[in-house]
Every structure is written in structure tokens, then in C-alpha cells.
Amino acid sequence: MNRPNRLLLCLSLVVAGLHSGCASxxxxxxxxxxxxxxxxxGYVIASGDSLNVRVWNQDAMSAKVKVRSDGQITLPLLNDVDAAGYTPAVLAGQLQTRLKDFINNPVVTVALEETRxxxxxxxxxxxxxxxxxxxxxxxxxxxxxxxxxxxxxxxxxxxxxxxxxxxxxxxxxxxxxxxxxxxxxxxxxxxxxxxxxxx
Incomplete structure (x- = not known):
């Protein structure tokens, strides 16, 4: 292959490579x-959201709370709890687990009252x-x-x-x-x- 043809081939390969990169x-x-x-x-809880946390048959442990800028909420007995980053269903499950130290067979629901x-x-x-x-x-x-x-x-x-x-x-x-x-x-x-x- 002579020099001009070799140069042309090299340029063609470079151009093809550029187009391939652009198409990727x-x-x-x-x-x-x-x-x-x-x-x-489902929906992932974020700072600024308002939640309704209900513990079945335990009105004193239920609360309407707002998720703070640090992603936490404050609840009776449990104090500060991480809430941001979880779905309501996952958060409810975590609260149920933690409340077992205080009551028998807790049933917790978490509902979104207002989203930011x-x-x-x-x-x-x-x-x-x-x-x-x-x-x-x-x-x-x-x-x-x-x-x-x-x-x-x-x-x-x-x-x-x-x-x-x-x-x-x-x-x-x-x-x-x-x-x-x-x-x-x-x-x-x-x-x-x-x-x-x-x-």
C-alpha cells in the first residue's frame, strides 16, 4: 500500500472511531x-415531608411529625428516628421492630400527610x-x-x-x-x- 492510500485509510479509521464514540x-x-x-x-420520604405515624391501640405513641432537615423525626419513646430515604412501608416496619422493646406485638402505619x-x-x-x-x-x-x-x-x-x-x-x-x-x-x-x- 502506497503512502497516500495508507494515510487515507488511517484518517478513515479515525473518523469512524469518532462517529462510533458519538453514537455511543x-x-x-x-x-x-x-x-x-x-x-x-413507592414514594421515598424526604426532608420537609409531614407524616402521620399511628401505633394501633396506642394513641400516646402516635404522632403527626415533620421530617427535619437532618432527615429525622422525633417520636414518643423512640426519640430521634431516621426517616428520610425510606418508603413509608419500610419506615413502619423499622418502627415496629424498635417498639417491640416497649409493647407487645406493635402494629405501625406511616402515612404521608404532605409532601414537599x-x-x-x-x-x-x-x-x-x-x-x-x-x-x-x-x-x-x-x-x-x-x-x-x-x-x-x-x-x-x-x-x-x-x-x-x-x-x-x-x-x-x-x-x-x-x-x-x-x-x-x-x-x-x-x-x-x-x-x-x-x-
């Missing part, structure tokens, strides 16, 4: 492939990128609509939710699945800390 979407998991526990996870609105960053190929205030548990469609929708350059199958964790999760959606409420996309709920990125 990185590591992700489709929303329909989420672990069942993650997909079924969250702000979800919406970035990428979106008409009005920025923070969108929403109620916890909102799906993606109302947030995308509030941000003006996708740009003409957006790819409808490259909508991602970045969810914090260890490690963080990059959850991928198709616009068609969202608009038709298909599968897990139709029931997916945003949580505090989530970010939406449209490519």
Missing part, C-alpha cells in the same frame, strides 16, 4: 429491565432546559411538557433519568412508550435527586 450512549438500563424492587418502589415539592433538572435536547418543580411521584411526561418538549434534534429513544445511588443508575426511556403509557414507563415515578437528560 454509555452504560444504561432500560426502564422495563429495572430490578422489580426498584420498579415497585421537588425540583427536577431537565437537560439536553429540550426546548426549555432547567429546573422543573413537581410533586414527588410525578411521571416523565408532565415534566417534559413543562420544559417545552423535545427539540427537533432529540432522539426519541434517548431519554434518560439519572437516579442517585451507589452506583447511580442511568435509566433509559422511549418517548413512544411514555406517551402510550406502555410497560414500566407508564408507571415510573420521579424521586428527589432524579435528573432528566435528553440526547
Amino acid at each position: 450512549v454509555g452504560a444504561f438500563i432500560w426502564v422495563d429491565e429495572l430490578p422489580r424492587a426498584e420498579a415497585a418502589k 415539592p421537588i425540583s427536577v433538572p431537565v437537560l439536553g435536547e429540550i426546548v426549555k432546559p432547567g429546573l422543573v418543580p413537581v410533586e414527588p411521584g410525578t411521571g416523565l411526561i408532565p415534566v417534559l411538557a413543562a420544559a417545552g418538549g423535545l427539540t427537533e434534534w432529540a432522539k426519541g429513544d434517548r431519554i434518560f433519568v439519572i437516579r442517585p445511588g451507589n452506583p447511580p443508575m442511568r435509566i433509559r426511556f422511549r418517548l413512544e412508550s411514555l406517551t402510550h403509557a406502555e410497560g414500566a414507563a407508564g408507571t415510573f415515578q420521579l424521586q428527589a435527586g432524579d435528573q432528566i437528560v435528553v440526547e
Whole structure:
């Protein structure tokens, strides 16, 4: 192979490599492939939420409390208890376990009285990128609509939710699945800390 042809081949490989890099979407998991526990996870308690903690047949141990900025609540007998980061059902189970030191067979329910609105960053190929205030548990469609929708350059199958964790999760959606409420996309709920990125 002569020198000009070899140079041309090298340049072609470099360009192909660049295009391949641009086409890559990185590591992700489709929303329909989420672990069942993650997909079924309900609302996660956050600072600023108001909770109604009821201990069956124990009015003195029941209370309406607000989750403080440190993520804790204060309850009779138990004093300070971590609440932020748990679902109401998980928190109720933990309270039941701790109350066994004080009463026989405690039955605890935790209900959300009021939730604090969250702000979800919406970035990428979106008409009005920025923070969108929403109620916890909102799906993606109302947030995308509030941000003006996708740009003409957006790819409808490259909508991602970045969810914090260890490690963080990059959850991928198709616009068609969202608009038709298909599968897990139709029931997916945003949580505090989530970010939406449209490519």
C-alpha cells in the first residue's frame, strides 16, 4: 500500500472511531429491565415531608411529625428516628421492630400527610432546559411538557433519568412508550435527586 492510500485509510479509521464514540450512549438500563424492587418502589420520604405515624391501640405513641432537615423525626419513646430515604412501608416496619422493646406485638402505619415539592433538572435536547418543580411521584411526561418538549434534534429513544445511588443508575426511556403509557414507563415515578437528560 502506497503512502497516500495508507494515510487515507488511517484518517478513515479515525473518523469512524469518532462517529462510533458519538453514537455511543454509555452504560444504561432500560426502564422495563429495572430490578422489580426498584420498579415497585413507592414514594421515598424526604426532608420537609409531614407524616402521620399511628401505633394501633396506642394513641400516646402516635404522632403527626415533620421530617427535619437532618432527615429525622422525633417520636414518643423512640426519640430521634431516621426517616428520610425510606418508603413509608419500610419506615413502619423499622418502627415496629424498635417498639417491640416497649409493647407487645406493635402494629405501625406511616402515612404521608404532605409532601414537599421537588425540583427536577431537565437537560439536553429540550426546548426549555432547567429546573422543573413537581410533586414527588410525578411521571416523565408532565415534566417534559413543562420544559417545552423535545427539540427537533432529540432522539426519541434517548431519554434518560439519572437516579442517585451507589452506583447511580442511568435509566433509559422511549418517548413512544411514555406517551402510550406502555410497560414500566407508564408507571415510573420521579424521586428527589432524579435528573432528566435528553440526547
